Amino acid sequence: MSEAVSALSGASYDGIVRVADAGLQGMIQLRGNLGKAAVKNAVTGVTGVDFPAARQANVNGERGILWMSPDELLVLVPYAEATQAVETITMALKKEHHLAADVSDARVMFSLEGEGLREVLAKLTPADMSRAGLPVGEMRRTRLAQVAAGVWLESETSARVIAFRSVAHYVMGLLTHSAQPGSEVGHF
């Protein structure tokens, strides 16, 4: 069996904030009717977190549920459990029209740690990165420069970014550049 590695093998950079490849993370894309109890039960069952309200990110460690659209969730579980979690969800939803796909190896997750993360991200996205614009715990799908990304803050000094694995180097370059010492703006 081949050894699974995250897109950037844990690369990191210390600047205004610490930017790092967050490592292997199980991610399951789930599309379906989010109003159905079966769907809610299936995803809360494999993650142990509450079902999120619209645009919320309910995350506890490596487990969580990200609200991606009115009919889409990204379910987070430990990497080693992703395959089993897809089976569990599929079994629970066999009577519901849905799609559950293990996208763990098709995505990359970054962690941003430090005081300046709002402005490091604000240089790259048109999204409102103020405290009112993106409160802690709110999921924001947007773009970072030229590629799609999902962003949420776990606290004022910790954020997560998810992007397609194919653009992992590009996003790392963006975040590294944006976090260069001396490039502080001090807007927020």
Add this chain to the structure above:
Amino acid sequence: MLILTCPYCGVEADETELSPGGEAHLKRFGPGSSEEEFEGYLFMRENPKGVHFERWRHAYGCGKWFLAARCTMTLEVFGTYPAQTTEPPKKIRDAISAKRPGWSWGDFK
């Protein structure tokens, strides 16, 4: 810069997070239609200076298509609404009438 609120996910999306989809409320004319109707469906557009209705897709976001009413001259946005509608809802028309009394667009006013 144009900011439109996606009616599906509620995100205030920047123009660069959206894909433009051209004019809204087009009626499709396909097989069996006259040449004039087909030409109108394919090519004839309102292109107004003022109140306009457009399709947009929240591409860097929830991915949904929605409709927007805005002013092409001032970039003022009157409102956004779901794509599953064949004409602007009353709320949107009222919002336009409040700002642009006597407006008309195609068959709508």
